[in-house]
């Protein structure tokens with residue numbers, strides 16, 4: 001008797017993973033769409049599980065419009081997904097049965113969540129409660145209580161719960177981490193990161209959900225994770241301030257730009273400080289378009305990275321910088337004519353999704369069913385993307401949200417301490433010794 005999930009020599013159909021997509025906005029278009037199209041064309045092959053088919057089985061969006069737009073443009077193999085919209089879209093996505101047009105569906109095995117960040121938690125909770133694997137766009141969730149609930153559900157239902165931080169797969173950041181891990185760069189003392197998004201993002205694309213939001217939670221989180229994952233250390237304090245008046249009223253809860261400072265402590269007792277500046281109101285014709293810069297200072301070196309100095313600057317009359325970018329990041333998600341004449345779209349933004357699909361396929365099809373638990377533990381121990389390893393990043397996000405909310409309510413310059421005698425996340429207002437506990441457990 002063979003209890004393996006791998007296809008036996010007499011089985012012809014490869015195993016199949018049915019994906020559900022929640023949210024089909026900008027990030028769907030840039031990374032998920034090419035991932036599904038590449039996988040539909042080529043399948044997913046890995047020595048550990050052989051060939052696996054990847055289906056975009058169903059999608060859930062707010063109105064259904066983006067889903068139908070994509071269906072019209074999609075390659076023939078990808079046109080048949082079920083589409084759900086409205087208040088019960090997630091419930092229907094997770095249900096098995098008829099799709100509303102009388103077609104029997106088998107439901108989904110995995111859901112990818114790419115909705116605005118304050119809607120991730122409820123959807124992920126529904127997915128994990130239904131026993132499906134989940135992949136969540138950054139930031140995973142906005143509080144440690146939410147993170148605790150999702151990791152509890154993943155554990156109870158033996159599911160994979162992961163978050164996408166594609167900058168960890170950027171070759172430049174992989175090189176940085178390699179130099180740190182190999183001891184060539186030693187002991188990062190401090191550094192800065194800046195990420196500037198154009199106005200068109202806050203004024204156009206995100207206008208539907210931007211009220212009450214800030215660009216720090218949205219994009220500083222890339223660098224929070226990079227620092228956390230690359231340099232290690234324990235998060236100790238979080239400061240944050242910002243500016244208002246362009247995206248929303250100058251005294252309202254919606255932020256144009258933010259300046260965040262994180263203080264970490266290493267095992268040897270030395271501290272490190274990192275400043276992360278973000279904006280989503282940079283002029284649209286700014287040549288950097290999405291301008292990214294980092295500098296990290298070590299005991300024995302300095303690492304400088306700048307998106308505009310990475311390599312390419314290209315001007316095309318009538319196109320740049322509007323429909324074509326001047327500084328093209330060909331590493332993230334480029335469209336290419338390959339030397340063999342084929343067209344491709346690839347880069348680390350797509351690679352990170354393929355890695356996740358491989359992790360799920362490995363758990364489900366990478367050997368005997370009786371050894372699934374062992375495979376699941378291996379996949380869940382991957383700190384680059386597992387929700388259980390996202391604690392310090394979510395702690396920083398929760399602190400940003402709390403500090404900016406206090407600021408909007410009239411008390412600026414609060415600071416959040418991590419793991420002190422009052423609790424895991426503790427907020428102090430200037431001049432006050434009253435500890436406001438945001439999270440009681442250890443971070």
Ligand SMILES: NC(=O)c1ccc[n+]([C@@H]2O[C@H](COP(=O)([O-])OP(=O)(O)OC[C@H]3O[C@@H](n4cnc5c(N)ncnc54)[C@H](O)[C@@H]3O)[C@@H](O)[C@H]2O)c1
Pocket residue numbers: 022023024025026027028060061062063066089113114115116117119137138139164165166205206218
């Ligand atoms: N990894 C990255 O670099 C990166 C880049 C951009 C965005 N993101 C993340 O992806 C997520 C989405 O960002 P975006 O830029 O694609 O946003 P977007 O505004 O372009 O698209 C959001 C999508 O979510 C859908 N949606 C909204 N509420 C929903 C709900 N309750 N149920 C189902 N669908 C719903 C909308 O219909 C839309 O299709 C955010 O978490 C963001 O932080 C990540």
